[in-house]
Amino acid sequence: MCEANAYLLKGDKEEKVFENVDRLQLHEGGLLLEDIFGRRLIINARIKELALVDHKIILEEIDSE
Amino acid sequence: MCEANAYLLKGDKEEKVFENVDRLQLHEGGLLLEDIFGRRLIINARIKELALVDHKIILEEIDSE
Numbered sequence: 162m163c164e165a166n167a168y169l170l171k172g173d174k175e176e177k178v179f180e181n182v183d184r185l186q187l188h189e190g191g192l193l194l195e196d197i198f199g200r201r202l203i204i205n206a207r208i209k210e211l212a213l214v215d216h217k218i219i220l221e222e223i224d225s226e
Numbered sequence: 227m228c229e230a231n232a233y234l235l236k237g238d239k240e241e242k243v244f245e246n247v248d249r250l251q252l253h254e255g256g257l258l259l260e261d262i263f264g265r266r267l268i269i270n271a272r273i274k275e276l277a278l279v280d281h282k283i284i285l286e287e288i289d290s291e
Binding site: 163208210 | 227228229230247248249250251252262273274275276277278279281283
């Protein structure tokens with residue numbers, strides 16, 4: 162399976178926020194992530210980087226300005 | 227391997243623009259894609275959707291306004 166884990170950048174650290182992500186869509190200015198079991202996470206962030214062979218999705222928070 | 231293919235939305239059609247994508251990064255308002263062989267594509271687009279189990283990255287063009 163080619164799911165990935167989602168990490169949110171906090172300063173220079175990566176904090177894992179969701180595992181086994183299959184689908185990701187834009188959602189009301191942020192993102193909707195869905196894992197391989199159909200569980201969902203809505204997060205006020207955008208994609209900064211993908212590293213698919215490493216199974217990583219790196220997210221960064223959106224400033225609510 | 228868990229690379230994916232990148233498709234650019236053209237109306238309601240998906241046109242494959244790059245295969246075997248491993249890494250993707252934000253780059254000067256658009257995206258820098260790198261495949262598993264180290265080849266790179268810079269594209270004026272953003273991620274609309276991921277479907278990792280289906281090995282798909284769906285991109286949409288950025289209006290140059």
